Amino acid sequence: MTTDHVDPDQRSDAERLPSRQDHYGASIGHDEEVVVIVGSGAGGGTLAYELTAKGIACVVLEAGPYLMPEDYENDEWASFQQMAWLDARTASGPYRVARDFPNLPAWVVKAVGGSTTHWSGATPRFRAYELKTRTYYGDIDGANILDWPITLEELAPYYDRAERAIGSTHRHGRPPLPANNNYKVFANGAEQVGYRFYATGPYGTNAEPYDGRPASIQDGFNFQGDKSTAKWSTAVREVPRALRTGRCDLRPGSQAVQITHDARGRANAVLYVDKDGSLHRQAAAVVCVAGNSIETPRLLLMSASALHPDGLANSSGQVGRNYMRHLTGSVYARFDKPVHMYRGETMAGIIADEARQDTSRGFVGGYYLETLSLGPAFLAAFVDPGEWGPGFTEVMDAYENTAGLWIVGEDLPQETNRVTLNASVKDQWGLPAADVWFQDHPNDVAMRAHGFSRADMLYEAVGALGVHHTPPYPATHNLGTCRLSERAEDGVADRWGQAHDVPGLFISDGSQMTSGAAANPTLTIVALAIRQAEYIADRLAKGAG
Amino acid sequence: MPDPTTSSVETDGRRTLVRLLRAAYPHPRFPDGPYERTADAILAQAADSLWHRLVLTEGLATLDARAAAAGEQADFADLDDEAALALLRGVEDAEFFVLIRGVAVVSLYDDAEVHRLLGYEGPSFEQGGYLHRGFDDLDWLPTPRIEEYDGPDQLVEVAPDDEPTTAPTQA
Secondary structure, rough: OOOOOOOOOOOOOOOOOOOOOOOEOOOOOOOEEEEEEEEEOHHHHHHHHHHOOOOOOOOOOOOOOOHHHOOOOOHHHHHHOOOOOOOEEEEEEEOHHHHOOOOEEEEEEOOOOOOOOOOOOOOOOOOOOHOOOOHHHOOOOOOOOOOOOOHHHHHOOOOOOOHHHHHOOOOOOOOOOOOOOHHHHHHHHHHHHOOOOOOOOOOOOOOOOOOOEEOOOOOOEEEOOOOOOOEEOOOOOHHHHHOOOEEEEEEEOEEEEEEOOOOOOOOOEEEEEOOOEEEEEEEEEEEEEEHHHHHHHHHHHHOEEEEEEEOOOOOOOOOOOOEOOOOOEEEEEOOOOOOOOOOOOOOOEEEEEOOOOHHOOOOOOOOOEEEHHHHHHHHHHHHHOOOOHHHHHHHOOOHHHHEEEEEEEOOOOOOOEEEEEEEEOOOOOOEEEEEEEEEEEEHHHHHHHHHHHHHHHHHHOHHHHHHEEHHHHEEOOEEEEOOOOOOOOOOOOOOOEEEEOOOOEEEOHHHOOOOOOOOOHHHHHHHHHHHHHHHHHHHHHHHOO | OOOOOOOOHHHHHHHHHHHHHHOHHHOOOOOOOHHHHHHHHHHHHHOOOHHHHHHHHHHHHHHHHHHHOOOOOOHHHHHOOOHHHHHOOOOOOHHHHHHHHHHHHHHOOOOOHHHHHHHOOOOOHHHOOOOOOOOOOOOOOOOOOOOOOOOOOOOOOOOOOHHHOOOOOOO
């Protein structure tokens, strides 16, 4: 037992309870017209820091509690109960998640820090062609493909800043993380099958102390929050820094329920319920919505008005549509010797060789292979949901000798893949729950089959006794439901994320992604938020908002 | 017909349930303890729900009836692994069995003894993580490169045949 990392905090349990304060930081009046940010994750947390650092007052409405690193649990189910978004939601459509997890379309976090609390840490950038999918992929039957109104060139300086904020390994002088056991299997397999572009990153966890946070202790609980704080999240970096400026009023336990606008159509307030169910109105000069790609369109749809009968900012009809969840699949391979895949950084292993556009493979777009590990509790629940019997227990019995990886690639936007309000299911406040309807595009199916076959080859090359293909989990990457577009009729927001239809309303999370690319989305959400903060600050300075 | 007004499911039923769990989730290495704890978790859930109690009582009784109908000279709990598994395959979609599996797949594998048996060490932060406890102790493969590739090959982001040389296709 070492004591270096044991929390010396002597506060009582009651003092350590989540959401122990109604608000943190500055006290901003409900009628003060400030920047109101809905959500405190990769998008909202970054905006809060970037704007308050520039002297701009912000109210942050966060639906979940303010969990501290010492609150995080080294226990999969306990952590899930602690931080997962478990409010009423439904999954529908032909995809398997709707059958296996009908009330859990997504595995995202409801806490200060949002899903950066449980993100794994992989930080690849989007590639240039991935922002121009209409140009490169053309018109594909059943898909709703559009070029972004932004180029990679424009984003590049913000990617630099995002990588420095996150402390991405392999970038800007940050050293790589060491090889853990799961990576040793993964990288040796990669080399054997001729892959070249593999490494332990780029990855948003410190290999050495950086930015006031320690180096990784390889504890293996990335998905449960990181008690050591070696992993970047807005809960440990941007939100505390925003609070220290004295210009941020963070209100946990605050569920936004409606955005209102003035007679001229400009966003002017957010209505929200606190944890006791009382309704409040916070006046706003600017509203930034960053509730992740299910809650963000839900909030706009719940904000329908006489001016916006189909939902706020929805003249295009695209709010809630083009929902993307990344093309995913997992492969668990059994060996005759121990691996102990759970020891160490969960996703510190990335192969980029398949992240490219090469239609000779039978599909457009590309994918990454990334190391992945689940504990026995989650592996049992997710490896093949509903399965039982000797075939299932063979997989579980091999746990100690198992290596795992995740396939994560671009899924195509489809108008019918969609977040809507479910009129027959209500949340705890009596508000309509979000329904997520999803169906794979044939391109997604072809890419997944390719990914599985490559993963099989990789593991067989280093002696796998057997491999198990795991279907997509409840989505951790939720994207595209309020997409950016050059023209107002094609999407919800413009090149800065400002709603085409509603001045003063910004989309600030992964919802704005016009296409999903192959890369894990967090880095790009942060880069877009830094860029958007500059734009908002500039507009406010000019008195335009 | 079983009587759910009595506590029969918690006594006779528990034995059947433990046998069922062993047949459905066979791990030769596991002692009875994890299966018994899982059976108790299922019974606790049934105790909280009248419907679950009705479904479970009837379902477990059905297993004995099916064993008898199949000409077995024994209750379900006395069947060998193969016979028990075959019988369970026949009730795979029955509500009681779906209910049991829903609890079992969480409860059985969220058990400290099971974690040890499977070779999983569980919470690690309080012990300093795995940094000095084997995160990189795999020795049956060479230690791979951890830096990004810096050799002569270039990743070709767009294959030559996929360059949009002509005007993009319009809808």
